[in-house]
Amino acid sequence: MNVEDFQDLLDAYGPDLNAWQDGEREVAERLLEDSPEARRRLASAWELEARLHVALLPAPVPPGLREAVLQVPRRHPRASRPPAWGWGMRLAWGGSFGAVLASGVLGFVLGAGLLSPGDDPLESVDVVALVYGAEEDLP
């Protein structure tokens, strides 16, 4: 490890060597013993760290925002919305249509011979995704 490698690790992991992985910390500590420049870089990294923490402190929440956010359920009542999210609601609202569409898809698949021996059958999740669409950005 040279001084530039050490600088990159300081920037990536931060200047608290105790938070580094053991192997990298041990090599860094040997470098610090031998290199005044490495010691200067470490001190400078601590200074930048402290200044960034101060400069980027979380801003206080402005008055009124909390109340506005708490009104979200009132402004967006879920019961009156079309079934955009959740399998339960989708099944409840779109079950009949989905069943018809699923039958059509399955019939097409069987008719096209895609389930013949040697081919990969469609996973059930694929059929479901075809019928109902994939989830958005929630895990």
Added chain:
Amino acid sequence: MAADFPDDELVARTVAGESAAFEELVRRHLGSTFGLARRLTGTESEAEDVTQEVFTRLWLKAPAWRPGAARLTTWLYRVTANLAVDAWRRRGPAAVELDPEDPAVGTVAAAEEALEADQEQARLGAAVAALPERQRTAVTLTYTSGLSNAEAAAVMEVSVKAFEALLVRAKRELRRRLADGGAPEVSRTGGAGAGGDSA
């Protein structure tokens, strides 16, 4: 007591219609969500809009939440960062509100009227604001939201190595600008000649 439940339980109870559960989620995460939005948008009004949109999406998408699949904060910060960056792109950094009382978003012009220490903080805040978009997001997630590299990488949907590369490039650029002592030049894309932004 809603305050005793983990986030996943609160989301489930929100879906079941417990208003106290949603209120607890707001109490728990409003400050960090707004704080991140404020730093990434650069303006209070846009940060408020972003924060309201984040909690609106949380409310609307709560029925699709799968407990244990991810931390709620990861999702909240990801949506916040995406919305804030979109706002930044639409508006461009030139219209950032200048608040001389706030060193984090101060400019050189504001700092000239402040004490020397405040000037340094103002220059650092301006230098962060001038970083390319993804570097700025990486630095803000680390220092405003206090996330670990692994947590912040999950928010940005990049590998930990890629996230750390963003931090390395960001800090290298910050040191260069602070050493130069000049006002950072910002552009709509958030680029300030910092040598790329890909992760």
